[in-house]
Amino acid sequence: xxxxxxxxxxxxxxxxxxxxxxxxxxxxxxxxxxxxxxxxxxxxxxxxxxxxxxxxxxxxxxxxxxxxxxxxxxxxxxxxxxxxxxxxxxxxxxxxxxxxxxxxxxxxxxxxxxxxxxxxxxxxxxxxxxxxxxxxxxxxxxxxxxxxxxxxxxxxxxxxxxxxxxxxxxxxxxxxxxxxxxxxxxxxxxxxxxxxxxxxxxxxxxxxxxxxxxxxxxxxxxxxxxxxxxxxxxxxxxxxxxxxxxxxxxxxxxxxxxxxxxxxxxxxxxxxxxxxxxxxxxxxxxxxxxxxxxxxxxxxxxxxxxxxxxxxxxxxxxxxxxxxxxxxxxxxxxxxxxxxxxxxxxxxxxxxxxxxxxxxxxxxxxxxxxxxxxxxxxxxxxxxxxxxxxxxxxx
Numbered sequence: 001x002x003x004x005x006x007x008x009x010x011x012x013x014x015x016x017x018x019x020x021x022x023x024x025x026x027x028x029x030x031x032x033x034x035x036x037x038x039x040x041x042x043x044x045x046x047x048x049x050x051x052x053x054x055x056x057x058x059x060x061x062x063x064x065x066x067x068x069x070x071x072x073x074x075x076x077x078x079x080x081x082x083x084x085x086x087x088x089x090x091x092x093x094x095x096x097x098x099x100x101x102x103x104x105x106x107x108x109x110x111x112x113x114x115x116x117x118x119x120x121x122x123x124x125x126x127x128x129x130x131x132x133x134x135x136x137x138x139x140x141x142x143x144x145x146x147x148x149x150x151x152x153x154x155x156x157x158x159x160x161x162x163x164x165x166x167x168x169x170x171x172x173x174x175x176x177x178x179x180x181x182x183x184x185x186x187x188x189x190x191x192x193x194x195x196x197x198x199x200x201x202x203x204x205x206x207x208x209x210x211x212x213x214x215x216x217x218x219x220x221x222x223x224x225x226x227x228x229x230x231x232x233x234x235x236x237x238x239x240x241x242x243x244x245x246x247x248x249x250x251x252x253x254x255x256x257x258x259x260x261x262x263x264x265x266x267x268x269x270x271x272x273x274x275x276x277x278x279x280x281x282x283x284x285x286x287x288x289x290x291x292x293x294x295x296x297x298x299x300x301x302x303x304x305x306x307x308x309x310x311x312x313x314x315x316x317x318x319x320x321x322x323x324x325x326x327x328x329x330x331x332x333x334x335x336x337x338x339x340x341x342x343x344x345x346x347x348x349x350x351x352x353x354x355x356x357x358x359x360x361x362x363x364x365x366x367x368x369x370x371x372x373x374x375x376x377x378x379x380x381x382x383x384x385x386x387x388x389x390x391x392x393x394x395x
Contacts, residue, residue: 009033045343089239223267299353
């Protein structure tokens with residue numbers, strides 16, 4: 001029997017544990033989560049979009065695992081009776097200057113084997129009557145789901161299958177001893193044959209506790225959401241996205257009809273003042289000090305300070321946020337939106353200031369560390385898990 005300890009109770013950690021129980025039913029699986037519930041951070045604070053895989057570089061892990069992950073996520077929801085909807089989305093070029101980037105997205109989508117279509121302005125309004133576009137890319141296979149509900153079901157299946165699930169359990173130290181991994185936690189010490197780190201916002205810290213020097217550091221970016229007031233939800237049928245800036249992994253402020261019928265708008269992307277900084281009021285001195293000491297953050301700031309200032313201005317002004325939405329749907333005004341919380345993206349940044357644009361998995365002796373798994377990690381979770389478990393030794 002091999003003893004596996006998975007750190008992190010978000011969708012990637014739970015999917016890895018589920019894959020271990022499926023592929024290796026004779027082995028022992030323990031999941032450690034420092035919060036009192038599952039999907040407490042990135043998984044539970046996102047747009048709930050099942051991405052198709054349009055944006056990602058052909059040949060990258062993101063491209064391969066997102067496309068396969070979309071299918072496996074839908075399959076899991078159908079098997080478990082969880083609500084989802086394949087509603088499709090429009091990626092909208094609001095002006096002629098955005099057309100080259102839209103065509104590049106179309107090229108990537110075709111290279112990734114996705115069913116997409118370029119639309120003119122009139123064709124775009126057949127899908128979204130209130131949208132403003134000179135052209136658009138239609139992605140039929142994009143969907144929506146409640147990823148927190150997926151996590152709750154995964155936890156139930158793991159418990160039924162004999163996995164040990166420990167909430168309110170923070171990892172405090174990791175060391176190698178006698179050919180095994182000793183994991184010290186706030187609820188006691190565990191011995192493992194293999195440690196799998198899926199700690200999201202704290203993944204690089206867990207790696208350092210285990211003696212691994214990460215090639216990049218997590219820098220938290222907060223994404224703030226609004227939602228449309230109920231009487232204006234009719235302005236959006238499905239999902240409406242802008243053409244993203246290819247220099248960044250952020251997709252831009254967009255409109256998303258959620259599985260409960262509400263319509264969310266956002267997120268923006270501002271540097272958070274805490275790894276779990278869901279508002280400007282949340283300030284963690286340790287987190288800020290770590291960021292200020294990291295050369296990668298200063299290199300990133302020098303390279304993209306104008307973009308950052310624009311995002312901060314949009315964060316502080318509902319008028320600016322509403323104006324971003326009005327580029328997509330001109331009928332929307334400041335009066336049509338109301339605050340709807342925020343999420344924090346765990347973005348890995350290299351020491352030279354470059355953003356890690358693919359999933360990043362680092363292996364060490366008896367250890368696997370998932371060090372960059374932001375969007376589309378939720379969509380890709382089952383395939384990330386398959387990718388990790390397939391690389392583990394059989395015994």
